[in-house]
Amino acid sequence: MKFIRNCFLAVAAVAMLATPAMAAKTVKWKLAMTWPSTLTPLASPPLQVAKLVKEMSGGSFVIKVEGKEKHKAPLGILDMVKGGQYQMGHSGSYYWKGKDISTIFFTTIPFGMTTAEQYAWFYYDDGMKYMQQVYDRFKVLNFPGGNTGVQMGGWFKKEINSLDDLKGLKMRIPGLAGEVFAKLGVNVTNIPAGELYTSLDRGTIDALEWVGPGMDIKMGFYKVAPYYYTGWHEPASEMQFLINKRAFAKLSAEHKAILITAMKAASADMYYENFAASANAWEQMKTEFPDIKVKTFPLPVLKAMKKATDDLLNSYAAKDPQFKEILESQKAFMKKARQWTIISDYNYIKTTMELDQ
Amino acid sequence: MKFIRNCFLAVAAVAMLATPAMAAKTVKWKLAMTWPSTLTPLASPPLQVAKLVKEMSGGSFVIKVEGKEKHKAPLGILDMVKGGQYQMGHSGSYYWKGKDISTIFFTTIPFGMTTAEQYAWFYYDDGMKYMQQVYDRFKVLNFPGGNTGVQMGGWFKKEINSLDDLKGLKMRIPGLAGEVFAKLGVNVTNIPAGELYTSLDRGTIDALEWVGPGMDIKMGFYKVAPYYYTGWHEPASEMQFLINKRAFAKLSAEHKAILITAMKAASADMYYENFAASANAWEQMKTEFPDIKVKTFPLPVLKAMKKATDDLLNSYAAKDPQFKEILESQKAFMKKARQWTIISDYNYIKTTMELDQ
Numbered sequence: 001m002k003f004i005r006n007c008f009l010a011v012a013a014v015a016m017l018a019t020p021a022m023a024a025k026t027v028k029w030k031l032a033m034t035w036p037s038t039l040t041p042l043a044s045p046p047l048q049v050a051k052l053v054k055e056m057s058g059g060s061f062v063i064k065v066e067g068k069e070k071h072k073a074p075l076g077i078l079d080m081v082k083g084g085q086y087q088m089g090h091s092g093s094y095y096w097k098g099k100d101i102s103t104i105f106f107t108t109i110p111f112g113m114t115t116a117e118q119y120a121w122f123y124y125d126d127g128m129k130y131m132q133q134v135y136d137r138f139k140v141l142n143f144p145g146g147n148t149g150v151q152m153g154g155w156f157k158k159e160i161n162s163l164d165d166l167k168g169l170k171m172r173i174p175g176l177a178g179e180v181f182a183k184l185g186v187n188v189t190n191i192p193a194g195e196l197y198t199s200l201d202r203g204t205i206d207a208l209e210w211v212g213p214g215m216d217i218k219m220g221f222y223k224v225a226p227y228y229y230t231g232w233h234e235p236a237s238e239m240q241f242l243i244n245k246r247a248f249a250k251l252s253a254e255h256k257a258i259l260i261t262a263m264k265a266a267s268a269d270m271y272y273e274n275f276a277a278s279a280n281a282w283e284q285m286k287t288e289f290p291d292i293k294v295k296t297f298p299l300p301v302l303k304a305m306k307k308a309t310d311d312l313l314n315s316y317a318a319k320d321p322q323f324k325e326i327l328e329s330q331k332a333f334m335k336k337a338r339q340w341t342i343i344s345d346y347n348y349i350k351t352t353m354e355l356d357q
Numbered sequence: 358m359k360f361i362r363n364c365f366l367a368v369a370a371v372a373m374l375a376t377p378a379m380a381a382k383t384v385k386w387k388l389a390m391t392w393p394s395t396l397t398p399l400a401s402p403p404l405q406v407a408k409l410v411k412e413m414s415g416g417s418f419v420i421k422v423e424g425k426e427k428h429k430a431p432l433g434i435l436d437m438v439k440g441g442q443y444q445m446g447h448s449g450s451y452y453w454k455g456k457d458i459s460t461i462f463f464t465t466i467p468f469g470m471t472t473a474e475q476y477a478w479f480y481y482d483d484g485m486k487y488m489q490q491v492y493d494r495f496k497v498l499n500f501p502g503g504n505t506g507v508q509m510g511g512w513f514k515k516e517i518n519s520l521d522d523l524k525g526l527k528m529r530i531p532g533l534a535g536e537v538f539a540k541l542g543v544n545v546t547n548i549p550a551g552e553l554y555t556s557l558d559r560g561t562i563d564a565l566e567w568v569g570p571g572m573d574i575k576m577g578f579y580k581v582a583p584y585y586y587t588g589w590h591e592p593a594s595e596m597q598f599l600i601n602k603r604a605f606a607k608l609s610a611e612h613k614a615i616l617i618t619a620m621k622a623a624s625a626d627m628y629y630e631n632f633a634a635s636a637n638a639w640e641q642m643k644t645e646f647p648d649i650k651v652k653t654f655p656l657p658v659l660k661a662m663k664k665a666t667d668d669l670l671n672s673y674a675a676k677d678p679q680f681k682e683i684l685e686s687q688k689a690f691m692k693k694a695r696q697w698t699i700i701s702d703y704n705y706i707k708t709t710m711e712l713d714q
Contacts, residue, residue: 056618058611115473231701267625279693279696306712340635351589
């Protein structure tokens with residue numbers, strides 16, 4: 001009997017040794033995103049993270065991605081991740097400005113930083129610190145989730161020649177930019193993506209803002225609103241990955257590292273994907289849709305937008321010390337970073353344009 | 358005895374089941390880089406890859422990074438990876454232009470693409486395809502390894518007011534830009550990083566090109582050559598990861614995915630790191646070293662540089678069909694991408710500059 005017991009113990013001991021890597025249950029997570037599953041490049045980062053995490057973990061960590069067609073709550077992502085129905089989410093931080101106005105800093109702000117400037121602030125200045133601070137009260141972790149670059153200023157049925165042309169205009173535009181337009185007399189509304197074209201066609205709205213040529217052209221807005229304005233309000237819109245804190249704490253050290261690295265690689269990649277899509281769509285637009293009129297808002301209009309933006313930011317800062325602190329951090333870093341952007345990328349493009357003349 | 362044998366088999370069976378993940382030997386690789394171990398941000402991507410790979414693999418894949426102070430062969434990286442002394446390398450593709458002129462396309466070319474444009478070409482156009490094609494003859498795999506953004510045009514002892522000021526000038530500048538300067542009458546040399554300051558101080562050279570403010574200021578060049586020119590010749594210098602093909606083939610699927618994802622995340626991160634370093638150094642320069650004179654080459658000089666660049670590229674293309682094909686791919690993509698850069702980032706910065714006036 002002693003021998004049988006010893007044999008049993010020997011088998012058990014070897015089995016136990018094998019446990020950490022072998023018998024460990026597959027970790028199965030679910031991710032809810034604001035976008036329909038097919039809406040690339042916005043849907044690309046979560047889809048790519050799921051693929052990379054599975055490959056890197058040898059199938060021991062699997063993330064099921066669900067688009068809004070499944071969960072029907074595109075603007076419920078933060079709540080669902082906080083509540084634990086989903087371990088992860090993919091969305092835009094500024095959608096939660098009603099819960100905490102400081103969330104806007106992790107997407108983009110009007111007249112704010114460019115993509116390179118903002119990533120430098122996130123990773124080599126105070127951005128990530130403030131990001132975790134703001135999301136701590138929701139018991140979720142927040143990570144950069146892919147960038148669109150400069151977004152276009154939107155599609156308008158009529159040309160905007162002065163501030164008067166904005167008064168009474170009905171426009172779909174979300175975020176702080178919506179508040180800026182409201183200050184300038186625009187009737188601002190939000191309309192789900194699926195109804196945008198119809199609303200514009202039927203005159204429910206006179207103008208709308210979406211993303212950029214890579215995503216806009218296929219929506220067909222140009223058919224009813226041919227004035228396409230350059231951007232000022234979302235110079236570097238960053239998506240977000242949300243993670244339930246308790247779920248993250250339960251991951252092994254390897255799975256944590258795998259998830260964080262996958263998010264970083266997939267976020268960088270979305271910027272490349274959207275840049276290529278925009279370049280291709282812009283070329284297509286110039287040849288196939290020459291009636292689209294590309295415009296920049298007149299300087300007096302932009303000045304009024306800038307003043308309205310500053311007034312709004314200052315009024316939030318006066319009420320909220322955390323908002324004030326993050327605003328000052330962004331302003332200080334942007335002051336330095338913008339000088340470098342001007343002397344490097346801006347000056348380089350300017351030089352090549354002069355040579356082409 | 359039968360029972361003992363059964364017991365032994367049971368233990369052996371459990372042990373065998375555990376084998377793939379448990380008893381698998383740790384994979385140990387060595388990486389040689391062109392830079393000294395302390396030369397961040399150039400040395401950052403390989404150091405970060407080593408850290409991430411170890412964490413993600415739970416220590417089952419370990420990469421030892423060796424700087425040039427150890428292997429003493431900064432320009433022998435490709436040969437050492439090809440020969441298998443090192444499984445991996447980190448360097449700059451254009452250092453191998455003597456072996457194959459097409460390697461320059463995977464670093465940067467004068468008057469070429471910006472960082473965003475080039476990454477879009479790599480990942481969402483034909484860049485990666487051509488990269489593997491060119492490196493196939495060396496039996497190595499090549500991956501993007503981090504970007505510096507626009508590099509500055511270099512430090513000069515005297516102001517450059519005309520093409521005549523370039524004639525007879527002694528300058529340290531590598532790559533195709535060196536060939537361009539040579540065509541304009543400059544005596545071009547290459548000098549190791551450690552001797553740059555002394556060479557400039559003693560008059561062995563009259564000018565030199567290094568990277569950008571983030572790396573240049575601490576070298577002290579401004580003390581002897583106060584004219585600091587903006588960039589035209591390296592608008593988006595990409596570093597490279599080299600991997601021995603046979604070594605890569607032996608990796609497990611998990612380790613392959615881990616390595617590729619780590620390289621992509623670390624490459625993106627170097628761009629952010631160098632951007633932040635440049636922004637901070639530029640600010641420091643303006644306040645602490647106001648005697649530095651920031652200049653852009655006069656338009657006639659830039660025109661001559663552009664013509665010399667085009668002549669060189671065309672002459673290589675006439676001799677080498679692969680070079681011609683890649684040049685045409687870059688040109689076609691850049692034509693589309695540049696239009697988008699101008700309407701998005703360039704126009705945005707221009708708008709904000711007008712508002713600041």
